[in-house]
Amino acid sequence: MMEQYIEIKAANPDCLLFYRMGDFYELFFEDAVDAARALGITLTKRGQHLGQAIEMCGVPVHAADDYLQKLIQLGFRVAVCEQVEDPAEAKKRGGKSVVRRDVVRLVTPGTLTEDKLLSPSQSNHLMALARIRGGEEAQFGLAWIDISTGSFRVAESRPARVLADIMRVEPSEIILADSLFEDPEAKPLIEQLGQRAVPQPQVLFDSSCAESRICRYFAVASLEGYGNFSRAELAAAAAALAYVEKTQFNERPPLEVPLREEDGASLFIDPATRANLELSRTLAGERQGSLLKAIDRTVTGGGGRKLCEWLMSPLTDPEEINSRLDAVAWLIRESRLCEDVRTALRRLADMPRALSRLAMNRGGPRDLSALRDGARAAEVVAALFAERETPELIKEALAAIAAFPDELRALLADCLSDEVPLLKREGGFVRHGHAAELDELRALRDESRRVIAGLQLSYAEDTGVRSLKIKHNNVLGYFIEVTAANAAPLQEGETARGRFIHRQTMANALRFTTTELSDLETRIANAADQALRIELGLFEDMVLCAVGAAPAIKAAAEALAVIDVYAALAVLAEEQGYARPRVDDSMAFEIVGGRHPVVEQALRRQAAQPFVANDCDLSPPGEGVTPSPATGSGAEQAGAIWLLTGPNMGGKSTFLRQNALIAIMAQMGSFVPAGAAHIGVVDRLFSRVGASDDLARGRSTFMVEMVETAAILNLATARSLVILDEIGRGTATFDGLSIAWAAVEHLHEVNRCRSLFATHFHELTALADKLDRLANVTMKVKEWKGDVVFLHEVAPGAADRSYGIQVARLAGLPEAVVTRARDVLAQLESSERDNPALTLVDDLPLFAAHLKSAQAKPSETSALPPELAARLAELHPDDLSPRQALEALYEIKRLAAGDKSG
Structure with missing residues (x-):
């Protein structure tokens, strides 16, 4: 066995290697050590190999999915080894033959x-x-498959954007040539791909x-009927299919034909931006707190996956975007219908994943029932929309739903x-x-006593012997027993x-x-096995019918998922008070009363506080003018730059992010958290x-900042x-200021794009006099008795202070540090010397003021009234009763107030 x-x-x-032995999957040698450590299970020993004890551990077959889930999450790959031979066949080769x-x-x-291994609302992509080398620049081909649903996409990429294209898909595993x-x-x-990258043979x-x-x-x-694929795309698609065949062996998932995604069809978002904006995960890697979690109101797994796909790949075609917005707006108006549709969809199971399991011989009756229930839900949804004039996209979805195969629908309803x-x-x-023979066998299996009693009654009536009994023992099986006196009717005559x-x-x-009783006995003994055999045959018939109708089933499931997303976005807009954005080909970017969707919801949950809405207008002069065909890209209509100053904790980062999130939500086809919005499509x-830093690659925080900034200015x-x-804050003051200054000029003169630029370098505000499309705005604050109050409002103008010391005080810095910092700031701001910091060196140590105060004499710090000091000296707290202590406290309070009257 160990040789095998x-x-x-x-x-x-x-x-x-999960090696099947009876009811357990066993692991041996180093596999056992690794698995036992990862799973927290007992490590034992079994026999010896080359003079060394063989390490061993195991997991029950019925609970294998739970253990697989943990191993996969930890980055392991598992080979499942099963018996592929009947034990009886192995015995024919000899008594000691191994199965x-x-x-x-x-x-x-x-x-x-x-x-158990998948999240219902998350796709699981293999990429x-x-x-392909050739020409001046190498070309990359991407192909990604979700084997659990059968989706298959391909796209072409370039070195400058390949990582961004990968992160858009968020694959769980990426195969590359070794x-x-x-x-x-x-x-x-x-x-950067990390553990997800798996080497495979170049072939x-x-x-x-x-x-x-x-x-x-x-x-x-x-493949001509499916699209015009590049060499790189074909190579990636073929590799993905080869890997699926390699991992699934003889099983064949029902994949869709590869669908090519056109370059530029979706909004390009680089990896750093995806991370910073926390689209699908927070910086800590959690779903809670992300934009996806905040806007997800879907009620089906397929709808959740579709919403994530739209969020990660917003559109760039205004016509397509507005078609989605039309569908959402229509469902907002039809609120009763929207709620009825969502109620029907809640009963919808995950048909694509059920179908994949059935096609790969991993499915069960519940996967068939998922298809049946899906067909029923599809009928209900279609009936709700019947005789209504719907937007074009909903009409297309309803057509796909109506195409669900009637033969399969009837078979599943009748059979399951x-x-x-x-x-x-x-x-x-x-x-x-459903099947008469099956019903009879079940009756024999489950109601054998009743069947025997019926036969007994029949024999008693035929013979006239009322005392006739049918009995059973382990020697004879079933037999008819009569007394000797009543045996004649069973023995006399040829018929009897x-x-x-x-x-x-x-x-006696x-x-x-x-013959009838013997046949019945045999049938009763075999009824359970025969009934199961018939059921398994009917199961295979239903699976074949379902797999044969896979394209239509997937199309219907896709349509139901799309309707779920439209309904979810409609509910979100109504619930949160979102507005429909105006999206077109112009260079406009005007947000009225914009809000951060995640922060707004968090404030409502935690403190019931309202979010302070702010406007943003980065539109060029002549807002909303569509670029002429000659320019195409809108280069002549350059966008504005807002230079944002103000204190930390004043809301600058929130304001920056919310405008980016509003653009993403608008282009995915959602209403947006604003009073109004006009967005010219962002490419x-x-x-x-x-x-952040990247120490593993030798990059400091400032280096990472510069790399990301370089990508922005170049692309x-x-x-x-x-x-x-805060560009430039990671280095020396004048170096950082110079970099920020040059970056603003480059954005204005070269990139000519719509920009928000937040900074603490107040010197940059002088650029507003030089650059005609740059405007100064600031986060409003108020000072009250030395404290700062953040108003979180954006207003025209420039801040002259950053209020860093006030923020440090709010953060809990020791009072001595805060006091010393105010001192240093005052001297730095008032000094006229070239290097004012030199004058501060003589004033060390930092805590001089604090130490001086602590070393002062009591008489210099306390200055108690003489009567109070004398009374305190007379008190002995251990000798006082509670009443006396209270009276003494009142007396001390009176003396401290200067009242000398008795």
């Missing part, structure tokens, strides 16, 4: 299908990244045979029971009355002797059987907010939206 294990493990060295086993599946992060891991040019990219990415491999998988002669078990081997999932066969004579009774969105176009915060 070692042989199979050698063929799968990069995976933990043949082999790997039937590789479980990797990107190839999961089980419900293949192929590189040669890339040795290529210095690809090293930075692979480092999988061979573009010369890629098209034939794809055609073979989909059983087509040519209302309540079905989890596993098909449990039986009982076929509806009573031919029907009743004598079995045994007892002292005779026992008989009949690229860049955000540089917050500080931003006139139609882009750029959000920058």
Whole structure:
């Protein structure tokens, strides 16, 4: 047995091997050590190998999914090894022959299908990244598959944006040619991909045979009918399919034909911007607190995945965007219908994932019931929209829903029971009355006593022997027993002797059987097995019918998910008071009363505080003018730059982010958190907010800041939206000021894009006199008795102070530090010397004032009235009763107030 294990493990060295032994998956050697540590299970020993004890641990087969989930989350890959031979066949080879086993599946992060291992509202993508050299610049091909739903997309990319394109998809696993891991040019990219990057043989990415491999998988002669794919795209798609076949072995997921995504069809958002804006995850990696979590009102898993897809890939075509907005606006007006649709959708199971499991022989009766319930929900949704004039996109979705196969719908409704078990081997999932033979076998299995009693009554009536009994024992099985006095009707005559066969004579009774009773006995004994065999046959028939109708089922499921998203966005807009944005081809960017969607909801939950709304207008002169065909990109209509100054904690970062989020929400087809919004389509969105480092790659905080800023200044176009915060603060004051100054000028003169630029370098406000499209705005504050009150309002003008010391005091810095900081600031601001800091060196130590105060004499610091001091000296607290102590306290208070009267 261990020889077999070692042989199979050698063929799968990069995976933990789950080796099936009875009701357990066993792991041995180093696999056992790693798994026991990761799963927190007991590590034992079994036998020896090469003189060393064999480490071993195991997990029950019925609970394997729970353990797989934990291992996959920790970055392991698992090879599942099952028995592929009947034990009876193994015995034919000899008494000590080992049942043949082999790997039937590789479980990797990107190839999961089980419900327990997947989040309902998150896609789980496997991505293949192929590189084709040629020309001045290498081309990258991306292909990503969600094996749990069958979706398959491809796109082309370039070195400058490939990481952004990958992060847009958020794949769980990325396969690359192993040669890339040795290529210095690809090293930075692979480092950023981290553990998700998995090397695969270069042959999988061979573009010369890629098209034939794809055609073979989909059983087509040519791909011409599916689109015009580049060499890089074909190489990536073929590699993805090869990896699916490699991990799933003989099982074949029902994948869609690859759909090509056009370059520029979605808003380009670079990885740093995605992280800074916390679109799908916070900077801590959590869903709670992200924009997706704040706007998600979907009620189905498919709707949740579709909403995430729209958020991560906002559109750039105004016509498509407005079509989505039309659908949302229509459902807002039809609020009763919207709620009825959501009620119907809540009963919708995840049809695409159920279908994938069925196609790959991992499904059960509940996956079939998911399709049946989905068909019912589809009927209800379609009926709700019947005879209504709907927007075009909803009309298209309803057409796809109506195409759900009637044959499958009828079969599932007629065949499946209302309540079905989890596993098909449990039986009982076929509806009573669907198959007469099955009903009879079930009756024999479940009601054998009643069937025997009925036969007994029949024999008693035929023979006239009322005392006739049908009994059972382990020797004879079922038999007919009559007393000796009543045996004649069963023995006399040719008919009786031919029907009743004598079995045994007892002292006072005779026992008989009949052909009918013997057949019934056999049928009762085999009824359970036969009933299950018939049910499994019907199960396979339903699976074949479902898999054959996979394209129509997926189209209907996709349409239901889209309707769920429209309804969810309508509910969100009504609930949060969002407005429909005006989206067009102009260069406008005007937000009236804009709010941060995540912060606003958090304030409501935590303190019931209102969010302070602010306007933002980055539109060029002649707002809303569509660029002429000659310019195309809108280069002549350059956007404005707002230079934002003000204190920390005043709301600058929130204001910056909220405008970027409003643009994203508008272009994904959602209403936005504002009183009104007019947005000319943004082609690229860049955000540089917050500080972070990348020490693993040798990059300091300032280096990361400069790299991200360089990407923005090099890639931003006139139609882009750029959000920058505190550029240059990570280095010396004059260096940072110089960099920020030059960056503002570059944005204004070269990029000519719509920009928000927040800074504490107040010197930059002088640029407003030089740059005609730059405007100074500031976060309003008020000072009250030395404290600062943040109003969180954006107003025209420039701040002359940053109020850093006040913020430090609010943060809890020791009072001595705050006092000393005020001292230093006053001297720095009032000094006329070239280096005012030199005059401060003589005033050290920092805590001189505090130490001087602590060392002062009591008489210098206290100055108590003589009468009070004398009275305190007379008091002995340990000798006072509670009443006396209270009276003494009143007396001390009177003396402290200067009252000398008795």
